[in-house]
Structures are given as C-alpha cells and as structure tokens.
Amino acid sequence: MAAWKRCVPRALLFGNTVRFHTGWLLDMISLAEALRCIGETIRPAPIIETPLADACGRVLARDALSDIDSPPYDKSLVDGYAVVAQSGAARTLRVLEEITAGRLPRVAVDTGSASRIMTGAAIPRGADAVVMKEDTEDHGQTVRIGTSHILPGQNILCRATSFAAGQTVVAAGRTIRPLEVGILAEAGVTRVPVHAAADVSIIATGNELVAADTAPGPGRLRNSNGPMLTSAVRAAGAVAHDLGIVRDTMSELREAVARGLRSDFLILSGGVSVGVLDLVPRVLSELGVREIFHGVRIKPGKPVWFGRHGESDRRIGVFGLPGNPVSSFVGFELLVRAALARFHGHHDWQPTMASACLAGPLDHHARRDAFYPARLRDSADGRTAEPLPWRGSADLAALTHANALIHVPPGNETFSDGHRVDIVII
Amino acid sequence: MAAWKRCVPRALLFGNTVRFHTGWLLDMISLAEALRCIGETIRPAPIIETPLADACGRVLARDALSDIDSPPYDKSLVDGYAVVAQSGAARTLRVLEEITAGRLPRVAVDTGSASRIMTGAAIPRGADAVVMKEDTEDHGQTVRIGTSHILPGQNILCRATSFAAGQTVVAAGRTIRPLEVGILAEAGVTRVPVHAAADVSIIATGNELVAADTAPGPGRLRNSNGPMLTSAVRAAGAVAHDLGIVRDTMSELREAVARGLRSDFLILSGGVSVGVLDLVPRVLSELGVREIFHGVRIKPGKPVWFGRHGESDRRIGVFGLPGNPVSSFVGFELLVRAALARFHGHHDWQPTMASACLAGPLDHHARRDAFYPARLRDSADGRTAEPLPWRGSADLAALTHANALIHVPPGNETFSDGHRVDIVII
Numbered sequence A, B: 001m002a003a004w005k006r007c008v009p010r011a012l013l014f015g016n017t018v019r020f021h022t023g024w025l026l027d028m029i030s031l032a033e034a035l036r037c038i039g040e041t042i043r044p045a046p047i048i049e050t051p052l053a054d055a056c057g058r059v060l061a062r063d064a065l066s067d068i069d070s071p072p073y074d075k076s077l078v079d080g081y082a083v084v085a086q087s088g089a090a091r092t093l094r095v096l097e098e099i100t101a102g103r104l105p106r107v108a109v110d111t112g113s114a115s116r117i118m119t120g121a122a123i124p125r126g127a128d129a130v131v132m133k134e135d136t137e138d139h140g141q142t143v144r145i146g147t148s149h150i151l152p153g154q155n156i157l158c159r160a161t162s163f164a165a166g167q168t169v170v171a172a173g174r175t176i177r178p179l180e181v182g183i184l185a186e187a188g189v190t191r192v193p194v195h196a197a198a199d200v201s202i203i204a205t206g207n208e209l210v211a212a213d214t215a216p217g218p219g220r221l222r223n224s225n226g227p228m229l230t231s232a233v234r235a236a237g238a239v240a241h242d243l244g245i246v247r248d249t250m251s252e253l254r255e256a257v258a259r260g261l262r263s264d265f266l267i268l269s270g271g272v273s274v275g276v277l278d279l280v281p282r283v284l285s286e287l288g289v290r291e292i293f294h295g296v297r298i299k300p301g302k303p304v305w306f307g308r309h310g311e312s313d314r315r316i317g318v319f320g321l322p323g324n325p326v327s328s329f330v331g332f333e334l335l336v337r338a339a340l341a342r343f344h345g346h347h348d349w350q351p352t353m354a355s356a357c358l359a360g361p362l363d364h365h366a367r368r369d370a371f372y373p374a375r376l377r378d379s380a381d382g383r384t385a386e387p388l389p390w391r392g393s394a395d396l397a398a399l400t401h402a403n404a405l406i407h408v409p410p411g412n413e414t415f416s417d418g419h420r421v422d423i424v425i426i
Helices: A002-006 A023-027 A031-041 A178-186 A225-235 A250-260 A280-286 A325-343 B002-006 B023-027 B031-041 B178-186 B225-235 B250-260 B280-286 B325-343
Strands: A009-011 A047-051 A080-083 A091-099 A113-117 A129-132 A136-138 A142-145 A168-170 A191-195 A199-205 A239-246 A265-269 A290-294 A305-309 A316-321 A353-358 A362-366 A369-379 A382-387 A404-408 A411-415 A420-425 B009-011 B047-051 B080-083 B091-099 B113-117 B129-132 B136-138 B142-145 B168-170 B191-195 B199-205 B239-246 B265-269 B290-294 B305-309 B316-321 B353-358 B362-366 B369-379 B382-387 B404-408 B411-415 B420-425
Touching: A031 A290, A031 A305, A031 A325, A080 A091, A080 A142, A113 A142, A168 A178, A178 B225, A178 B325, A199 A225, A199 A250, A225 A239, A225 A265, A225 A325, A225 B178, A239 A250, A250 A265, A250 A280, A265 A325, A280 A290, A280 A305, A280 A316, A316 A325, A325 B178, A353 A404, A353 B369, A353 B382, A362 A369, A362 A404, A369 A420, A369 B353, A382 A404, A382 B353, A382 B382, A404 A411, B031 B290, B031 B305, B031 B325, B080 B091, B080 B142, B113 B142, B168 B178, B199 B225, B199 B250, B225 B239, B225 B265, B225 B325, B239 B250, B250 B265, B250 B280, B265 B325, B280 B290, B280 B305, B280 B316, B316 B325, B353 B404, B362 B369, B362 B404, B369 B420, B382 B404, B404 B411
Parallel strands: A091 A113, A199 A239, A199 A265, A265 A316, A353 A382, B091 B113, B199 B239, B199 B265, B265 B316, B353 B382
Antiparallel strands: A047 A191, A080 A113, A080 A129, A091 A142, A136 A142, A290 A305, A305 A316, A353 A420, A362 A411, A369 A382, A369 A404, A404 A420, B047 B191, B080 B113, B080 B129, B091 B142, B136 B142, B290 B305, B305 B316, B353 B420, B362 B411, B369 B382, B369 B404, B404 B420
8 A cells, every 4th residue: 555655754853943844745746747657558540430520529530531522512701793804994795594502503704794693603604704783784784894803713712722632621620619620521421430538436534424405413424525526527528427425434435436436547536645534545446447547736726636547559547536525626627637538539638828917916935836816817918827715625616716727836026917827727 | 682782882883993882891890899789689597406426517506504513523634643732842641532524423531641643533522633644653552642732623624614504605607527526525515506507409401412422523512510519519518409401492591490490509600691592581570589799890700690589588599600610619608609699698708709819920911800810828827828720611621720719800900929818718
C-alpha cells in the first residue's frame, strides 16, 4: 500500500511556525506531471461508425473524403440572369428560358440573350456570369440589364470550388460541430468514423451520506458529489452511470468497485484522504487497480487518486476524488475532464489555459498551484476576471457564481487590479 | 404579400457605378432591430418540473430554496484532532474517541483532551478547532500536537456557513451547470422547475435537393442544411425533428409546414429569396403565419424571414433561412439561436459579442453588417482572431476552420494586424 506509506510523517519539526513535514507534499506530483501520467495511461477510444445525425460532439477518427465535386456543377449564387460577361452601357437581352434549381438548362446563351436563373441552379452553356435580379428590369420576353460592368465568373460558384471528389473535407482529430455535419452531408459521409463515447461509473462513498431527496439526520450530509459528477460526465460527452452511495465498508466498496470496473472509467468521490476510514485505495488495490498517482500539488483538489485497471486492449481509468465537493469539482475539471477528452480522441485534451486581466485584487498564499473562483467578463478591451469572495474549499455556493478558475503558481503575493492572470474556463 | 411587394425595385438608377436600388436594402431591418422583434415575439417556455439528473443545461425558472442548513452541523474540514483552541508550546493530549463521518461524537473535549476526527464529521462539544493530522504525532491513547498556535474556528466549517434553511441557493434565470446540480442536491431540490426545451421542426426546401446518402444526379445538390440545422438545434439544448426535404410545390410545402407548426419552432431553409420558386413566404401566409420581418442587413444571411403563428398561449416562431449553407448557418447563429435561448429562459439570450485583436489584416467592403470567419486563439497576451481566407457565402468548407465570426459594421476599410474587433464565438 504505497499510498498509505507515503502519508507517514517524514520529519517532525517543532516550533512556532514550522509545521510537521509529511510525505504528502514531498511525494505529490505537479499538475503537469499528473496530466502527463493521464496522457500515457489513457488511450483514445475504439473507432465506431455512427450515423451522421448522432456524430455532433464526437471526434472524427479518420479523414473524411468526399465522393463528389462540390458544387457538382457550375452553380448560380444568386437569383438573376445568366449572361455572357461584357462591358458597356446598359442593354436589353432576349430571355431564353427559366432555369430553376434542380432543372437542367436546355439552350446556350449568347451575347444577345440571357436565361433567367435561380440560386443554386446550373449555369447554361455559353454564359459565364450572372447578373443579380436586383440589377435588372424584367420585361417578360426581354430583360434590361442595369449594370455596365459584368465580370467573367461573377455570381458563379464553379464546379469543385469548395472541394473535389476524393479530397479530405474534414481531417481526423477534428471535433464534429454543426458546420462539420453540414459539410459531411455535402460530401456524402453519412456513416461517420468517430471515437466511441466513454462509459463512466460514478460512486459516492461515505457513511455520512444520504440521497439528495432525503432529509439528513444528525451527523449526516446529502450526497451532492454523485449528481454533480454525473452531470459533469454527461456534459463532457460521456455516458454516465450513477451507482449511488456506498458505505465505508470493505465488502460494500468491493462490490460497487467491481461493478464500476465494467465501464471505461470509474470515478469515486470520498475515501482518498488519510483518515482511518479512507478505504478506497485499499479496495482498488485488492481488485487489481494499479495506483499511478495519489496526491497532486493543486489547491483545492490535493488528495486526488488515479490508477488503471487491465491492459492495453481493455484499460480502465480510475479516479478517486476528494469527498469535499469543491475539491471534487476542481479535480474533475483539471484531471478527469482531460482524461475523458483524451479518451474521446481530442488532440487538445489538456485543460485550456486562457488569460484575463484581474478585475479586483487577489490575495494569494499557497504552497501548491492554486485555483480561485472567478467571474469572467468580456468587455470592449478584452477579458477580465473578477476574483469571487469565498470561504475556501467547502464553499460550493460561492463557486456556483464562477465561470472560471484563476490559476496562480505557489507563492505569497497580492495581485492588484489589471494584473494579467492565467485562467481555466469552467 | 407584403414581403413580395417590398422586393419590387423602387428606384432605377443607371450608370457606371450606381446599381438599381431595390426595396430590399431600404426595407431591411438591422440586426439589433431583428433581435428586438424576436425578443418581443418569443416568450420564455412554460415551466416544467424535471428530475435533478435531467436539469443540467436548462434554465432555473423559480428561485431554488434550501430545506436545510448547509452544513447541517459544525463540520471538520480535515482529518485530525478536535481540540480547545489555545496558544502555547507543543503539548500532548489524551485521545477521547474517534469520530468518523456519519457518527455522532459522544463525549465533550476539554483543554487536556482531544478527539480524533475525520473530514466531514461533526465537531464534539467543547472543541472549537481542529488540528490537521499532518501537524500531530499519534501515540494511540495520546496525541502530540505540533503546532503552537491554534485559532478558534480553525479547520471547522460552522453550521449554515454555506447557506441557511429557507435561503435561495440558485436564483431564477441561472443556467444549471454541474456545479448548480451539486448545490441543488445539497439543498434537497430534486424536482427542479425549469423552462421546457423547445421542440423544433426543420424542413429543407428545394427541387434540387437529394438526401445526403444519395449520389446527386445532374443539376442536383445534397441537402446539407437539414442535418446541419438539426445538429445546431440539438446543440442549443432543444429537441429537433428533421422533417427532411420538401419539393417546391404549394401542396408539398403546405403539408410539411402544417406538420412543422405542431412544434414550438419551425425552421425552413431555402425558398426565402426573391426567385420565382421561392414559395415559402406564400405558403406560410396561407397557413396563418404572420410575417414579422423579411431581410436583415447582415452579410451573409440577408434574406432571413421571421414570423409567428398563433397567439400568446401557443405561439410558434417560424424562421425561413436562406438555402445557401453559409447564410443559413450565420442566420441560425445570430437569430435562431437567440430565439431558442429566449424561449429556454436565458436572460442573456442575445448573441454574446466579445472582442479580440486581429491576427492578420482584414479587407472589409460591405453595405451591411458583415461577419467574417475567423480562428480565435488564446495567447498569454489575450485573445486573437485570425481572419480565414474564404470565397464568400458559398464556402462552407472554409467556415469549418472557424470558431468565431468577426463582426464589422457597414463600410469600406482595411483593418491591420492588432486592430481590436468584435467577435461572435460559434
């Protein structure tokens, strides 16, 4: 039980300001190291084919190629008249036919004639420009053209301008958004190769927990982590299974963990700090989950546990998050979300660090990388982050007013208004 | 048919550079006016009660109040020893009991004693501070306390610090994210009053269209708008019904529109510009849909149509988007998305304008508010927007590389690198 041994005090230093040094801070790894471990452990999910209608939000696993030119023919971009491009005074042309979208032109246009044409319709032979309806005067059999300069190619989208048959229209690794759905439809890719969605089980541990719809008796607390993590997992594009509350006994934990290990990921909350009933690392070890790290130098979120079960073909990522809801949330945002993103095939799976200017001072005292709740706002001058008042890592209520976390490396400093800081958007 | 009348040329000005003036540009309204119309027409959806597990992403429709204090008792924030706060040299205390989370303390602590306590457990009578386990040395029956200053309240979260019974924990109008799910669970709000999700029907019109899984014959195009808009509607938190492709005949259109009017919103693509087969406004009028606007001074997206059907109790918003996929997408992002957000109860339902510095020059020539595809990047100095090369409003392929639109008011100007511009994030 390496994780337990690490927690034994190493140096006992007494005095007015010196605190005990424990193995904790010495053994803990940095956030960057933790993310490196996650990147090495978690492999992108198997590739599945999904109908185009369900592909949005997933990551394309192979380059998507078009089976046709787009557009498949020279096409009018406007409603108007297909003509031969030429300069000169306004003039009247004979109208040959009307080409609506979906119909093929029948006759060729020459310098004395024009064909009425609709947006999306095919350009007739002879014509090399389209004059917008708004620049013409319709006289039935003839049309008066109001513009004097008509350039070749004007208002025409030539065949294969967007892409040609055989060309990659969306590259592997790209996240499929509505725009990508549109272009995949255009290219005829209706069975889309994507990385499968992760299947994630969530367990909240603790003798003190009762379900959210129950009134907590003396010494009891409601389970907020279970519902919160379940929602967070779904919002990350995975399939969540909330396995509910499990008591702090070896047998109950063993049964629940064994069930959770049928998923791609298992997330436990509670039971990973150093208390006598923190049985989670012990049960995980018994069931063959190998510890990769226990403890990350972040505040809040320090006692987070990460391990893996099984080998390369069926490898399950296991996270033990602190029972404290704020620590649990931060651990999820910084580490679990990254693991899910890596599994889902995102190339940029690590937490995205952005930057903003402080709107208000920030007092910072931490021996670890600290994350402070903040309200991000967009102004005409750029982005500002207002540090929110909060009473530390048990204050979930304050965190609900935040839409970002300000990240500050270890140190003691008061940052003033306007100082540029790193942020993680939540 | 007001919409048709408006399109009749008003002034016919010939010459080298002067184009016909049509009713179009004169009658078209601005984006701000269009959004005002949408705000007046669309009312927030009826309030429904949803299970907490399904509430994420919805907007809370009534203040959510807690039925308990949180925490419900004075609670330890760490694993350690509950003691009486005092200053002085390091000392050894008798250990009275072990209080695990979920168990109630049995005996009171005095200045000569301490109780071993776990994170989340209730503070015993007499004690007013907790010393972290890492600052102590455990000798079984006794404990040596290593810190000399123990402040009252240290490592204790007092009852009702987060919120008190009867207090609002999440205010009406807030979007429910995983954090809000957590705090609603803590407060016992497991049936959540939210605005219902919109039910949206999508119809792609056009004789030239074939389904995405079909090879388009001569003069035919694949329907990319249907799948794209369906995905966009789902991504906006609504329920989408893709009604497929409808031919440009009054009877087919009439039947499909009548079916679509059973939803809260109907979105049509194609058939709203000024061509001879643009039957959509005519059919909508026949079926009792009142036109509110037709044409907005935006580029791309100009011919967008908006109307409403029915009265206040059952009011249906109807959008006609241009057939061109890029225009259709921009019309959705700027107008339909806003209408859905308003229906879903979001207070900030209008498109969020942010700002960024240009990374590369931008040539701007437009008589309307123009939106250019751009790649937004976060750097240490703030946010930059790189204008992407594109071939105008038929170039959906280029738009798929964008994650933002740069918004520039009407004018002719070349903006250089570093210039601050407004952006809409897509």
